[in-house]
Amino acid sequence: MPCSELSGKGILSSVSTFMFNVLIFLSCQRFHFNSTFDLFYNIDLTVLIPLTPIVDDFVFSAFGRFVFAPLSIYIFLAYKFWRTRVSIDNVEKFLRNQQPLTPLRYSYTDLIAITCHFREKLGQGGFGSVFKATLLSGHHVAIKMLGNSKLNGEEFINEVSTVGRIHHINIVQLLGFCSEGSKRALVYEYMPKGSLDKYIFSEKGTSAHRPFTWEKLNNIALGVARGIDYLHRGCDMQILHFDIKPHNILLDHNFNPKVSDFGLAKLYPKDYSLVSLSAARGTIGYIAPELVSRSFGVISYKSDVYSFGMLLLEMAGGRRNVDPKMKNSSQVYYPSWIYDRLNQGDELMIDKSIEIHEVERKLCLIGLWCIQMKSANRPSMSKVVEMLEGDTNSMEMPARPFFSSSLPNSVRLSSMKSISEQLSIISEQEDLSNIEG
Incomplete structure (x- = not known):
């Protein structure tokens, strides 16, 4: 049977068979170093043969627990990390290209400070939450924290590329933004009367x-x-x-x-x-x-x-x-x-x-x-x-x-x-x- 057609359990069964053959080989050698080794190497084959299914189950269980389970977790984490990196790379590439046009860039620690650890929540939207913040100048702003969804990279780029270049009395003004790893936020002018x-x-x-x-x-x-x-x-x-x-x-x-x-x-x-x-x-x-x-x-x-x-x-x-x-x-x-x-x-x-x-x-x-x-x-x-x-x-x-x-x-x-x-x-x-x- 080609190796590509072997199932996971079939491979483990082959491993257990190999271990069984090793024991047979050792029992046939009968190296009498001392009485302890004599007791081990002179194993009766009639005792080993019934143990083969037990060895199969033990090996399969051990491989499943200590190899397959950790490997699956590592693959999943690697995939999530790759998706995050792709989103981050797209945003950073966009920001480098748009740097002359973009508003002020804030760090995440800056947002924590001006929102007092996101104390006052103004509302909740489809893409994240909005918090009230106060700049050092005393002016109030609204911080829109984008949620951890697969769409937040696109929404971030959309808003910075559109609102970032607009100055009109009937368009909300984008004052700044934050992009640190998976943390993304938009800093808008504060609208005290809320939504219509x-x-x-x-x-x-x-x-x-x-x-x-x-x-x-x-x-x-x-x-x-x-x-x-x-x-x-x-x-x-x-x-x-x-x-x-x-x-x-x-x-x-x-x-x-x-x-x-x-x-x-x-x-x-x-x-x-x-x-x-x-x-x-x-x-x-x-x-x-x-x-x-x-x-x-x-x-x-x-x-x-x-x-x-x-x-x-x-x-x-x-x-x-x-x-x-x-x-x-x-x-x-x-x-x-x-x-x-x-x-x-x-x-x-x-x-x-x-x-x-x-x-x-x-x-x-x-x-x-x-x-x-x-x-x-x-x-x-x-x-x-x-x-x-x-x-x-x-x-x-x-x-x-x-x-x-x-x-x-x-x-x-x-x-x-x-x-x-x-x-x-x-x-x-x-x-x-x-x-x-």
């Missing part, structure tokens, strides 16, 4: 319980739109965010909005009309249809427009776009419900007693234009900025961008549930494999 989702989702779901006036809400929407428009047109490279949502819109002390979290962002030349991605990216509920199926159009900056439209509708409605807790089943999907009210010319009541505000009507109309299913039918972010700066008198009603309300509610909700399940599967697959593209 804390303010727009009121418990009652009515404008009477919102912390902002309609004019302030319009200004926040306008600031976010200007920030995204700058990413698309104002930089040397076109930056697509791919994760626009309320959680990623931060507010400063005056409630001025700033787009944050560029972990999924991609850079492309400005003259690129389409983008190649191998997997959907973003958050369910804000992902553009073309990221799931190319039948809805090509992937481009219009994918960010769709996400912004969903954000705009949530800001206008003061609730999440999909809310199964709504008593009236027709209001479960807010974009569909508000479209019917606008299209029918109703009085547009968010509840039974409060009439919709003109600003709310404008935000809804613009949001409905942004979430058109075909990407070619959506406006650019520069056009969205113009619409937010103007009024709704000359604004036309967009085409229906989603499932027809003429269908029974059960059928429409079933269809939306099916798409959500498909997006969930895509999201889970993406978590299990490295994001490409």
Whole structure:
């Protein structure tokens, strides 16, 4: 039998057979050095033969415990070390190439000092935790510690290469970073009012319980739109965010909005009309249809427009776009419900007693234009900025961008549930494999 066909136990059996033959050889020599050796070498073969299976099991057990088990552990540790080194080498190579453009580099001990051993935690994201820190100058900053996932190398490079070169009033500013072995962190300006989702989702779901006036809400929407428009047109490279949502819109002390979290962002030349991605990216509920199926159009900056439209509708409605807790089943999907009210010319009541505000009507109309299913039918972010700066008198009603309300509610909700399940599967697959593209 060729050696390549021997199993592990077969090899050990051969070893035990060899040991047995050695004992036979020694017993045949009968070297009588003294009585002690005579007793050992004059072993009766009839005693040794039954011991062969015992020797086999003993040798196999010994090799498994003292050779195979440690060897398996060493191989696993070597593989983990290799994966870590590859990630570290990629990040360090990137930092050497980008050194003239990057912000200040901190050591890990510096982060421990300015965060007081990571005492005050501001929040938890998909890629890690955010802590409050105080610089020697007395200024507060936010430290985003990237988690020990296989994606943190890519997110680190994404954020440093995008936010590190951006200076815009509606884009969060990257002040520094840390990269020491597997320890990676990003140092951002501190945003004392937190994220937008804390303010727009009121418990009652009515404008009477919102912390902002309609004019302030319009200004926040306008600031976010200007920030995204700058990413698309104002930089040397076109930056697509791919994760626009309320959680990623931060507010400063005056409630001025700033787009944050560029972990999924991609850079492309400005003259690129389409983008190649191998997997959907973003958050369910804000992902553009073309990221799931190319039948809805090509992937481009219009994918960010769709996400912004969903954000705009949530800001206008003061609730999440999909809310199964709504008593009236027709209001479960807010974009569909508000479209019917606008299209029918109703009085547009968010509840039974409060009439919709003109600003709310404008935000809804613009949001409905942004979430058109075909990407070619959506406006650019520069056009969205113009619409937010103007009024709704000359604004036309967009085409229906989603499932027809003429269908029974059960059928429409079933269809939306099916798409959500498909997006969930895509999201889970993406978590299990490295994001490409």
